[in-house]
Amino acid sequence: MSYIAPLKDMLFDIEHLANIHEVAKLPLFEDAGLETAQAVLEECAKLNQDVIAPLNVEGDRNPSSLKDTVVTTTPGFKAAYVQYAEGGWQGLQQPTEFGGQGLPKTIGASCTEMINSANMSFALCPLLSDGAIEALLTAGSDELKATYLEKLVTGQWTGTMNLTEPQAGSDLALVRSRAERQPDGTYKVFGTKIFITYGEHDMAENIVHLVLARVPGAPEGVKGISLFVVPKFLVNADGSLGERNDVFCVSIEHKLGIKASPTAVLQYGDHGGAKGYLVGEENRGLEYMFIMMNSARFAVGMQGIAIAERAYQKAVGYARERVQSRPVDGSVAGSAPIIHHPDIRRMLMTMRAQTEGCRAMATVAAAAYDAAHHHPDAEVRKQNQAFYEFMVPLVKGYSTEMSLDVASLGVQVHGGMGFIEETGAAQYLRDAKILTIYEGTTAIQANDLVGRKTLRDGGQVAKAIAAQIEKTEAELAKLGSAEALAVADRLKAARESFVRVVEFVVGSMKASPNAVFAGSVPYLLMAGRLVAGWQLARSLLVATELAAKGQDVPFMQAKIVTARFFADHVLNGVPATAHSIVEGADSATAMALDAF
Amino acid sequence: MSYIAPLKDMLFDIEHLANIHEVAKLPLFEDAGLETAQAVLEECAKLNQDVIAPLNVEGDRNPSSLKDTVVTTTPGFKAAYVQYAEGGWQGLQQPTEFGGQGLPKTIGASCTEMINSANMSFALCPLLSDGAIEALLTAGSDELKATYLEKLVTGQWTGTMNLTEPQAGSDLALVRSRAERQPDGTYKVFGTKIFITYGEHDMAENIVHLVLARVPGAPEGVKGISLFVVPKFLVNADGSLGERNDVFCVSIEHKLGIKASPTAVLQYGDHGGAKGYLVGEENRGLEYMFIMMNSARFAVGMQGIAIAERAYQKAVGYARERVQSRPVDGSVAGSAPIIHHPDIRRMLMTMRAQTEGCRAMATVAAAAYDAAHHHPDAEVRKQNQAFYEFMVPLVKGYSTEMSLDVASLGVQVHGGMGFIEETGAAQYLRDAKILTIYEGTTAIQANDLVGRKTLRDGGQVAKAIAAQIEKTEAELAKLGSAEALAVADRLKAARESFVRVVEFVVGSMKASPNAVFAGSVPYLLMAGRLVAGWQLARSLLVATELAAKGQDVPFMQAKIVTARFFADHVLNGVPATAHSIVEGADSATAMALDAF
The missing domain is CATH 1.20.1410 (I/LWEQ domain)
Known part of the structure; x- marks a missing residue:
């Protein structure tokens, strides 16, 4: 098997560091104790090990491709996604009223790790859907929630975050896409968005774009940005899909890594305007986007841990098999598997310690998130919220930076074979390099x-x-x-x-x-x-x-x-x-x- | 221009740290003072900036390819190589008696840096020829020298180093290729060698393989390895090319980086035995190979410095142009080029300081090499040799490890654009990753x-x-x-x-x-x-x-x-x-x- 979920370590953290028994005392989470965690993690491991992980190399070699605004994903991705959605995994942490399972982040974080270890390119699709769900839950009107949430939570549709424009990357004050209010209360959206992860694909029947744009007369800078829902297909009153909206993929990027994940340039409104729906109030888009981003940033931190874990497992496997040179301490008479050599062990220990350290940090942060949202005592909620918010940049920033070092060490353990793409170790390094960049460098x-x-x-x-x-x-x-x-x-x-x-x-x-x-x-x-x-x-x-x-x-x-x-x-x-x-x-x- | 040679910094090091005026006091180097250094470096810069650097991206996108044992290199490589050879650059540090220019390493090291900044994949061909030249100079018979050296020194033919076999990487004791002595004093060589850089290509008319193999009855381990010359085409008594030798390229690797450089699997002796010529004495091959390797290791260290310099230049260029966000100190009223942001400057300073530090270290080591080989006083030679030998693992090991960090920072400075292959920053990271591996991890x-x-x-x-x-x-x-x-x-x-x-x-x-x-x-x-x-x-x-x-x-x-x-x-x-x-x-x- 190319990936084995580190369930024992995850459950150790969940039980002893994140104190799941405390989480299970929170309202809504009464059933989410250690046994539930164990059952969910085991089920999650099966899907990721058996179905999603085997597609990882294929995604790298046979990435998403674009033809006439249509993106075709890697063979096997669509079927795996359907299985993922039908298993209810998209809604793991989402409210039961919209079809979710309502489990705590303390458990969900490990599931996020697993799917990203299995296949980071694949996992980006649900990751972005989560962001869209979060934004709608936070600021969407009842109508928007009714129209979109259940479809997103069940994974029938997917979501995207549209922030970046050619001139506006880290600096969202420079966003120029515009949205014009129509008499019926909807908006017409115009502009070009770049770097849109899963901005176009064939894995689900509709894509719900969350788009930052300016309304006419909005203040300059970040205080004049609003957030809109722009679906790929308009949704009829009965929930069925209507006509194709005016948002099209004009190109996808040729990237260093995460090649299976289509990174789209989306063109809005070239044929009269893309129909959009305001989320919350005008000019408060950045605020809502930050909610999505905090969630996405934590998830990107988990991606770092995930890729580090996978790189570590692969390196250990190679180090056990590759026979080369006699150990310096004479413990083996002839040439031995390289795991006997002290420098290989130092590298493996570095990889392992960084991975386990960041996993522990993230699991504890996840428990704080749960308490921040569900503890009955306001003061406890406040303290946990403050702790969680302090952790988000660490989980995102540190876990991803360490993942680069770990993935690079993973290649190094493989020696010359690590540099050969067929080996697979280099893919983790290429994939990891996006993590210190996207969702905020x-x-x-x-x-x-x-x-x-x-x-x-x-x-x-x-x-x-x-x-x-x-x-x-x-x-x-x-x-x-x-x-x-x-x-x-x-x-x-x-x-x-x-x-x-x-x-x-x-x-x-x-x-x-x-x-x-x-x-x-x-x-x-x-x-x-x-x-x-x-x-x-x-x-x-x-x-x-x-x-x-x-x-x-x-x-x-x-x-x-x-x-x-x-x-x-x-x-x-x-x-x-x-x-x-x-x-x-x-x-x-x-x-x-x-x-x- | 995509690359500008850092002549000022190079000449500062050559003049003030490596003390070229002292080098110019050594026998043979009387004409190799600062003025010569300056003239050579300027000429070298022109060739690399104008001819070789522009082929770097092309080499990555359109790498060497194999068809029926024949490797075709990137369009433009052959013409550039001819220009390189005709300019006398291959023989820069080689003895004048074999057609070289006899310049000191103190000057040559900067030229090695430049060609590797310009195009590391291209530069590997001359780098390996240098190794072959070194081995023949050290241990080749007069006949071997007469047959091969001038052709190699003038760049008419190229050279390779054949150490690695599938089971023998870092551990050369496991080498299994064999060489059987023939009545005429030549050998028949059999075996499979992997990871042979420029093991097959179309840039020169002949390839001189230096091959490690065992003779029958040789001792086990590294004390039973001999070194052979195995030319791709046999050489007639008059120096013209004779029949094709029994060494063929059976595949080339699909690699993370240095894609234009063909990394060959070579099959020796499948059609009766490849004709080989013993270098020096039987069973002393490893000793000779170490001489080649010391030279190659220093050069690989220069590759690290070279790729770091190129990554730095590209990052500075982007940081000057990309406008994003207001500086925290209010020094610019609106959005400013990102070079104004303290973290970008910290990254650029890290890249620069590491590059300049390693360049200074290598230049001083090169001067020690020159004194070790040419100083009239044996005691001074010995001290310099000891210093140089201590420096080789540092130049190789440290400069390449830092080059990984620097190339990764280079991508980071580019933000999302860095992850897009068209930008070119990612190539340096991919290319650099081999440096901590080959010629000894x-x-x-x-x-x-x-x-x-x-x-x-x-x-x-x-x-x-x-x-x-x-x-x-x-x-x-x-x-x-x-x-x-x-x-x-x-x-x-x-x-x-x-x-x-x-x-x-x-x-x-x-x-x-x-x-x-x-x-x-x-x-x-x-x-x-x-x-x-x-x-x-x-x-x-x-x-x-x-x-x-x-x-x-x-x-x-x-x-x-x-x-x-x-x-x-x-x-x-x-x-x-x-x-x-x-x-x-x-x-x-x-x-x-x-x-x-």
Whole structure:
């Protein structure tokens, strides 16, 4: 099998780090305890392992193609998508009133990981549908909800997010697409949107585009952007499909990776105007889009974890099989499988520790999301919301940056074979490179971390997290094992460095915004390392306790080794990053612009 | 122009760091002073900028193809190669007696960089010819030299290195190809070689394969490997081409990058045996191959620098043109070119500092090579040889690892456009990924650094380098500028950490070989950062002095900023790496093998 879902690790995180028993106390989630999680994850693993994963290589070799505005996806994708939709997977976390299963994100996050490990190009279609669903749930009128939600939730139709235009990428203030109000209350939408994932395809009967555009007389900049639903096929009053709307795919991109996922240029309104429906109020589009984006950003973070997991599994498989050279310690007399060589093990450990660290971080963030949305106590909801919002740029930014390193190490473990496309390791690297770019580049995530998540509250949430980490350090000290003490040391140094940087960010913004923003990505990366390392430290505490009780000792030992490795090899770099941010801010921006 | 050779920076290094005036005092190099360097580099730049660079994208889109054992290269490659050969560039560093120009490596290294920046796939053909020339110069009989050298040096024929077999990659002990001695003193060669760069092509009239194989009764392992010349076409006594030899290309690989460079599977002897000629003595093949490899490894390091330079230039170009968002410091009222954004500048500075640091390191290593080969004083030769040999794994290992990061940052600067193949930034990332693999993976370089370059002399050369670095620190302290003092601080910390690791390596090998080799790649990377940072620190000293004299002040200021940036953002991570190596050795190898 080309992919085996890491159910044991996922369930460990869900049970012991995300505390699913607490999630199951929330209203609506009474049935969503550990047993449900296990049953859902096992079922999800089957579909992804057996049906979706085998299409991954095929998608890379035989990508989506365009002919006369029609996109044909990779053979097998449509049938797999139908199976996915019919299994109810699109609606896993969506409200039951619209045909969803209403499960918590604490469970859903692992399912998102699995489908992306199986086939990232395929998984992008449901990922974008989720964004559209989220936007309609948040701001759609009852009529829009009634018309579109159930079809999207059941996967009968799919959704897209249309933000980017040739001149407007990270800077949505530059969006120029326009929407003109018609007497019947609908709009005519005109413009060109680029980089639209699954903007056109043949896997579902209709596509629901969510489109940013300006109405006449709207304010300049981001405060003049509205959000519209523009379906590929208009929908009749009885819910059946009507005429073809005036939105057409004029080209799809030739990309480094995720080749099976069609990245469309969509032309709106060239034949009189595409019929669109306002979502919420005029000029509040960006606000709604941010809701979609927060959800999508978390999911992209899961993609990073997913591709890292798949790259790790492939590398381990090769390292067990490839025989080359005698181990330096003489433990094998002749040539041995390369997994015996210390450098191969260092690479595999790096891949594994980064993947498990980010998975733990994301699972805990998902549980915070659930509490933020469903806890009966408003104060608890608020705290969890703040924690979750701080985590989103870390899950997105850090998990994707690490996935690049992990996928590159995956190629490296394969040596020369890794460079040959038939091997398959290179595809993960090519696929992963989009993750630090779309749904906001790492720099955009870092801007969010600095601006909305740190400066806005003067660093309070950041410091509250640091205080929680300090408690974990105390628990490690109390446990007192050699591993726990070593991890506590590294965690303390990293946490102190983090607080130092938070204070630098808050204290320097007014006088030296360039200095703060030159350090924004390093700040994000150090925060990601800290939180991932912290969650692995928590794993160590749990694993030590369970191992002492004799529960699955080899697994628990592996968790302990992984936490220690992360502390010794990843977390220990945090103080130097803090130094770069604080003392290195000047040299990062000192070069004269014309000297580059 | 898609590539502009960084002549100013190259000549700065050649003049002030590699001290070309000292090289020009060596016998044979009397005419190879700064003026010669400048003239050669300018001529080289023209050819590469105007003729070879424009073929780079074409090579990626329209790679070499195979039909019936015949490889057809990218349109334009053959004509460009003829121009390259006729310009005498193949023989730049080769002896004049065989038609070369006899120039020092101090100059040649920059030319190697340029052709690889222009077109890495193209440049691989001459790179491999250089290896074949080196092997024949070292160990070829007079007859072999007379038959092959001039044709190779003038570029009329090309050369290859045939090491790898399906079961023998990093581990050459597993080579199975065999060579049977014939009554006339020639050999019949049989076997399959894979990953043979330019193993078959249409750019030159003959190909001279250098092939590792075993003679009957040879000892097991690497001590039983011999080296043979196997020409594609046999050579008549008068030097004209004779019959086709029994070596045929049976397939070429479909690769992640360097697509224009044909990577051949060569089948030897399927029609009775390929005629081969022994190079040197039987069973000493690996020894000769190592000479070729040392030369090729240095050149691969230059490829890393080259691709990093090209990626940097492209990213700067895009960052100047792409308008997106308002600068955080309010320095521009509206949306500005993204080069105004601090994170873009941080990325560009990282790319630039890494590239310049590695270029400085390689140029200094090249000068040591020249002194090692030509200095009249045996003791000076020996010292330079030891220094050069220590540098080879750093130039190869570190420059290529950094080139991956730099090429990835190059894509990142381009945002979504970077992921689109038409943009061209992604090609550099795809091309770069081979560099950490071929001519010995980074782990193989690290084994060399640990084994031959550190353990063998008990760390003496390493410590001698550290002592030289300490002198630079003293000079920085004496200079006393804020930049000099900051750099001195970081350099000192890095140098002390390096010495600590050298002592760990030397002291722990016997008791804990796994611990030492688990840290071997981190050791290589920290040593690379240290030496590159040291050379940039030397640049800072020179640049400060020259700026004070009013010489090209903007350039000198840029050198100072770059040195400072490298110290604050790259060099400052060295102590943490030392910690990982020493304290983290256990956790790197603690995972049970079956727990992966």
